[in-house]
Amino acid sequence: MGGEGTQMVRVGLVAYVEEQLEQDIALGRLPMNGRLASERVMAHWYGVSRGTVREALRRLAARGLIVQRPGRQARAVALDESLTLENLGLALHAARSEEGRRLLEGFFSLKRQVLMELLTDCCANASASQVSQLESVCYALSDAAHWHPGERCAQLEFELLRLAAQAAARPGHLLLIQSLQRAFRGIGARLLPFMGGEALRQWAWCAMHALSERDAQTLQQQLPALLKTCDEGVLNQFAPVPQETVSPEVHHAQQCVCGASASAPDEAGPLEARPFVEERDLGTLAPAAEPTEAQLLPSVPERHHGEPDGDFVREACLPPGPQDPPPAMTGPEGCAPESGSLLTAREPPASCGLRPRPRACRCGPGAPCPARA
Template structure:
């Protein structure tokens, strides 16, 4: 038992050296004798660890020659997913994780739908029990317990559906998960995971194959997307704030703000003299004539209408008394004051 643990330890250390690029450019590993001194084990332990790495496709061994690490793009498999994610860029790592989650979803949906159609009542009951345990673990025991129950559900579904090929695939999926579980376990569980587990339990109980094939994948994908965003979030592009364009001329700024699509901009009828005083521009301001309108209620109302410049008698009549006895002093001044 102790030697098995030592072999796994040496295998993990060599795998990390490959992932972190600690090997020479040609990928040659050190000799068994040198590595045995590095890790404090015997040469037989190193030899067994190299044999296991060769079986996984990470190392190539030739009789009488030192072992060589296989390039990552040539050795990438489900079982080596953790190794690939360790060295990949964030975008590439997210893409590989999406592929892992997608494959696991497809296997689970296919197996549960097959069980729903062909399994006996007792077998359906066993599947429901695992779904219920997973739903309960999502609330009270997130992390490792949820991961164990997910793969237990996969294996049981493969056994019930009599799919030995799927059992091999599930073993590879679980091996891949073990390589990345340190990243995933802290975020496994919660309401989203419990939701699809409970849904699968009810769909199995009602033998609703349509729900398993069409609605369950949506719930599974939402759960995986949440987990993926926690483990490998997408890099956010930096947004450069827009700087407003400043206009030096305040009149031009006012004209641009008040311009209409179907007509020219109207500027205030003012002119600037050398001393900076604002005075009215007689040529730009049309004269207005105040006229009396029929009163509404107790107080008269006035409106300004265009017309010829008022004569003196008209001005006196506007400033005088109104026929109903009220004063016209409330007439607003003309907008253009002549100097």
């Protein structure tokens, strides 16, 4: 038992070093020439023996990820040269990358094509016992999709593929299925949490009924869409589509909406309830956008002695001239606005300052009035 335990620990350490080196290769952490560190240095990095590092390098070389030459340090192979089905996990370390999603879509698409071709062939050429065996796997798969999602679903999917390849007498497809399964082992730990559910259950039932009736037409017309829906559900959870930037048309529409808010007619409520409304004899009604606190604070003028707080309005951004009448006095009592004037609001640019709203005149007729002065 002691020897077996030691061997298991060593195997686990070799797998750990192999995985770490694979990530370094995939994420471009190596020097530009692709050379790996020496076995002694890597053994120090990972806290293992040189023999463990040597075995991990041998495994990577067998997978085509590195090149080993006598008397020289190992060198990593370029990713586009070393990428195979078995090494698919190498490109998926950055799962949210566009390239990783594209490769994973290719994996799912290839698996769907193989399954469709084999099941269609089985409808025409498989024996009754073989078809019955395929139906049983489909039923088990639909049951696992509901009660045992994850690893059990993956096992049954590849079992269905192997049985279909054997029933259709396709040895070449058996080799391809083995490569697909090895590729899945490299990424399965990240995909298993998303496998199962109603989408998988639906295509399993569709395949089962089509096989029982040997209905190749149903397989060809309905099953592809069900398979794709299931795969896209897994893919979108594993590697979501990157959020696209706002298109120029949407950006322009947003600008129009923001700009129109300063000049659109006010239909939200009564005019007297709207803040920052200035009285002008221009003949239009429009709400003024409320300035933010950051816009108000820097430009608040000094308050004169005896003048109450609050009520600052924007300075109108119109060139001075005789056509621009002085602002009318406002207040609960005193001088009322001139007849015929309208309440208007204009949105000045950010460069405009603020001035205090003129206060109501409480002086009697003919009396000196500081406000009118």
